[in-house]
Amino acid sequence: MIRIAAMADVHFGPDAAGTLGPHLASLPERADILLLAGDLTRIGDPAEAQVLVEELRGVGVPIVTVLGNHDYHAQRVPEIVSTLVAAGIDVLEGDSITLEIEGCRLGIAGVKGFGGGFVGASASDFGEPEMRAFVQHTKARSARLEMALRDLEACDLRIALLHYAPTPDTLAGERAELYPFLGSYLLAEAIDRAGADLALHGHAHAGSEHGVTAGGVPVRNVAQPVLRRAYAIYCFDDIGKSAPVDLPSPPELAGWRYLAH
Amino acid sequence: MTDHPHDLDPYLAQHVREALAQDPRIGELGVDVEVDEDEVVLRGGVTSAERRAAVAEVARDLAPDRTIRNETTVDTFDGAPREEHLP
Ligand SMILES: [Fe+2]
Numbered sequence: 001m002i003r004i005a006a007m008a009d010v011h012f013g014p015d016a017a018g019t020l021g022p023h024l025a026s027l028p029e030r031a032d033i034l035l036l037a038g039d040l041t042r043i044g045d046p047a048e049a050q051v052l053v054e055e056l057r058g059v060g061v062p063i064v065t066v067l068g069n070h071d072y073h074a075q076r077v078p079e080i081v082s083t084l085v086a087a088g089i090d091v092l093e094g095d096s097i098t099l100e101i102e103g104c105r106l107g108i109a110g111v112k113g114f115g116g117g118f119v120g121a122s123a124s125d126f127g128e129p130e131m132r133a134f135v136q137h138t139k140a141r142s143a144r145l146e147m148a149l150r151d152l153e154a155c156d157l158r159i160a161l162l163h164y165a166p167t168p169d170t171l172a173g174e175r176a177e178l179y180p181f182l183g184s185y186l187l188a189e190a191i192d193r194a195g196a197d198l199a200l201h202g203h204a205h206a207g208s209e210h211g212v213t214a215g216g217v218p219v220r221n222v223a224q225p226v227l228r229r230a231y232a233i234y235c236f237d238d239i240g241k242s243a244p245v246d247l248p249s250p251p252e253l254a255g256w257r258y259l260a261h
Numbered sequence: 262m263t264d265h266p267h268d269l270d271p272y273l274a275q276h277v278r279e280a281l282a283q284d285p286r287i288g289e290l291g292v293d294v295e296v297d298e299d300e301v302v303l304r305g306g307v308t309s310a311e312r313r314a315a316v317a318e319v320a321r322d323l324a325p326d327r328t329i330r331n332e333t334t335v336d337t338f339d340g341a342p343r344e345e346h347l348p
């Protein structure tokens with residue numbers, strides 16, 4: 001059995017010091033690893049990351065994270081990453097990590113992701129350079145996620161760790177007008193094409209915990225305001241390798257180039 | 262001419278929201294802001310008491326002639342974590 005603790009959107013800062021640590025005291029008895037799905041800080045100040053690191057210091061399990069949009073706000077991502085890495089926290093962005101837990105190979109592929117919307121109401125890579133850059137960022141991050149998941153094909157259990165949502169299911173509760181800023185179907189498509197056992201994300205504070213991709217991969221929104229708990233635990237009692245979902249390759253996605261009509 | 266000088270800015274609610282995102286003490290995107298003739302109502306969860314107080318301060322600065330009703334709450338997540346078993 002592998003037990004995965006997960007949380008997102010702690011939005012930490014000096015004013016939150018001492019509020020998280022007590023909740024994590026029993027975590028090592030409950031889980032084998034802690035995954036953080038981004039928005040670690042309030043405005044992306046490395047001092048905020050430092051306060052969080054102090055709070056996480058006692059957690060006796062490996063910690064793996066992706067960053068969220070808040071962590072980018074101050075444009076000091078390299079310092080945030082160094083602060084986390086210095087504390088032994090693995091930071092993923094378009095890459096993956098494999099850990100040996102209870103004799104099983106657990107693979108985690110991480111990417112921040114981005115917005116754009118979902119099937120039926122989605123931004124296109126068309127028009128002004130600013131619009132195209134927006135959609136191309138999502139395409140690029142999704143492509144990296146797919147590659148990172150494919151690197152984990154030998155693992156017994158594969159987790160996709162994101163900040164933005166891959167499915168609209170886990171946005172239920174948010175205003176529909178905001179969906180294009182909360183996630184993208186391209187992330188789910190990448191997950192389905194490469195295969196995964198679970199996808200975790202945050203970012204949608206008013207969303208819902210449970211969802212599933214079109215290809216059947218369970219999706220969980222672990223934003224703290226959604227969980228109403230410090231973290232959630234996902235247990236895999238019988239670990240088996242998940243086969244990639246056999247999706248046709250749509251021509252507009254070949255090479256991640258899309259020509260709008 | 263209007264009898265409601267406070268109505269002059271129909272975009273006030275969004276200006277408050279933007280200010281809540283930009284203020285380095287706050288950095289919140291999820292606070293709900295409702296404006297009427299006399300009041301600004303703030304709703305939603307924030308991370309700390311300091312952030313909650315700063316939210317009201319920002320609204321007061323932008324809407325000095327209105328009453329600020331700060332209904333935001335400080336999020337606390339005290340329950341035991343839920344466990345889910347996946348196949
Ligand atoms: Fe967040």
Ligand SMILES: [Fe+2]
Binds near residue numbers: 039069202203204
């Ligand atoms: Fe976010």
